[in-house]
Amino acid sequence: MAKKVIQVPIDEGLLKDLDNLSKKQRRARAEVIRHACLGYLRQVECEEMDRLYQQGYERIPEEPEMGEVQLALAGQVIPRELW
Numbered sequence: 001m002a003k004k005v006i007q008v009p010i011d012e013g014l015l016k017d018l019d020n021l022s023k024k025q026r027r028a029r030a031e032v033i034r035h036a037c038l039g040y041l042r043q044v045e046c047e048e049m050d051r052l053y054q055q056g057y058e059r060i061p062e063e064p065e066m067g068e069v070q071l072a073l074a075g076q077v078i079p080r081e082l083w
Helices: 011-023 027-060 064-080
Strands: none
Touching: 011 027
């Protein structure tokens, strides 16, 4: 994928931290920033999914009996797991 160069104002302390991390990891500063941006986008996506999931349960709450059934099933499955 083609990369586009952008300008982002950043304070000196954060820039110093980014430079130190890039040296420590032996990666270019731009790579560290891209990696951080991807992580942030994943975090925002997960938060949005959690919010939608919660809204769904608020609109259509789970029946109390379903929670009891799920707990009973989990009790049967979890002891067989090799932790």
